[in-house]
Amino acid sequence: MRFESAHKTPAVRTEQIILFRSSNQVFAISSASVQEVRSVDSLAGMSLAIDEASVPKVRHLLRRGEQSVYMVNAALHFGLRPSAGALIFLLRKTRVGLLIDGIEKMTTMTRLQALSPAFCHEERLWYRGLTVLDQNVIPVVNPQGFLSEDELQHLDAAVGALLEAQAASTAEIGLTQ
Amino acid sequence: MSWMEQLDGRSCVLLRLGDRRFALAADQVSELVSPSRMFRFAHATPEIDGVILRRGRVVPVCDVAEKLVGKRLTSRRYYLISRRRPEGTADWIALPVSGDCELIHADLTPASPSDSPHVAAWLSHAGEVIEVLNLAALTPGTGPAESMAVETPKPEANG
Numbered sequence: 591m592r593f594e595s596a597h598k599t600p601a602v603r604t605e606q607i608i609l610f611r612s613s614n615q616v617f618a619i620s621s622a623s624v625q626e627v628r629s630v631d632s633l634a635g636m637s638l639a640i641d642e643a644s645v646p647k648v649r650h651l652l653r654r655g656e657q658s659v660y661m662v663n664a665a666l667h668f669g670l671r672p673s674a675g676a677l678i679f680l681l682r683k684t685r686v687g688l689l690i691d692g693i694e695k696m697t698t699m700t701r702l703q704a705l706s707p708a709f710c711h712e713e714r715l716w717y718r719g720l721t722v723l724d725q726n727v728i729p730v731v732n733p734q735g736f737l738s739e740d741e742l743q744h745l746d747a748a749v750g751a752l753l754e755a756q757a758a759s760t761a762e763i764g765l766t767q
Numbered sequence: 768m769s770w771m772e773q774l775d776g777r778s779c780v781l782l783r784l785g786d787r788r789f790a791l792a793a794d795q796v797s798e799l800v801s802p803s804r805m806f807r808f809a810h811a812t813p814e815i816d817g818v819i820l821r822r823g824r825v826v827p828v829c830d831v832a833e834k835l836v837g838k839r840l841t842s843r844r845y846y847l848i849s850r851r852r853p854e855g856t857a858d859w860i861a862l863p864v865s866g867d868c869e870l871i872h873a874d875l876t877p878a879s880p881s882d883s884p885h886v887a888a889w890l891s892h893a894g895e896v897i898e899v900l901n902l903a904a905l906t907p908g909t910g911p912a913e914s915m916a917v918e919t920p921k922p923e924a925n926g
Contacts, residue, residue, distance in 0.1 A: 708851075709812050709815060709908065
């Protein structure tokens, strides 16, 4: 018995993707889900540090209006060797900035294969599936999979406390002047 | 007709893991291939080593030797590409094996409740009693309800 041909898809749909690197591994993300690409340096003065023990992959956040956008370290998220990160993808329709090492290239994928059921842990949330590019298998990340609702709640609570402490400290300085 | 009813319980592929031989129902086996490049990416399922590309499909590689013979294979001679679920579902897995495989015909003895879940049946071949493997119980990502046990052919009901 042999595999029947895997190339049966009648209409070829393509999707623009960005290949990026984190801790020496290559991932793909749909370019439509990336709103902005910023260097870490360009956000240096604008970010706030956060130390929420339950979400160690987030160390910084940006305040955008009333919202907090959390910087998720991709290497820590995927359980890879820690890497500081040099670029940030600000993702559309999420409150996530993805801290990565660098961009490899932009390209097009024509086929996204579902993750085998044999992969049965967090990776099912991490990835939309796998694609094959130049005889390499590349995981395509799920932009909604970087922070769970639970993690966002923990982070929001921590930020609330942080901002209150900052406000109290500012008021105290104002009184003593 | 269900997948299990279609299964010919007497056609099996013998495979070698270290010093021991096991069997898989022949209907579950797609092909035997030489080890090719394995691709690794971040994931959280420790039983899966990586994936290989086969005819445009991405097939996960799962070394079942550790569970069956107590240690991982040091040399992988082939990958036995096998199906874990009924026909029509694309759930393939590549099992590294350490020696040649052989297609045999044998009578199967059903597993008893006291057997390990990975034992679907038993067969006797060349003086050796061999476990017929239940891949669904041996590899990750299949619920108990989805397990594919090898059934020995039942006599047809008359009446």
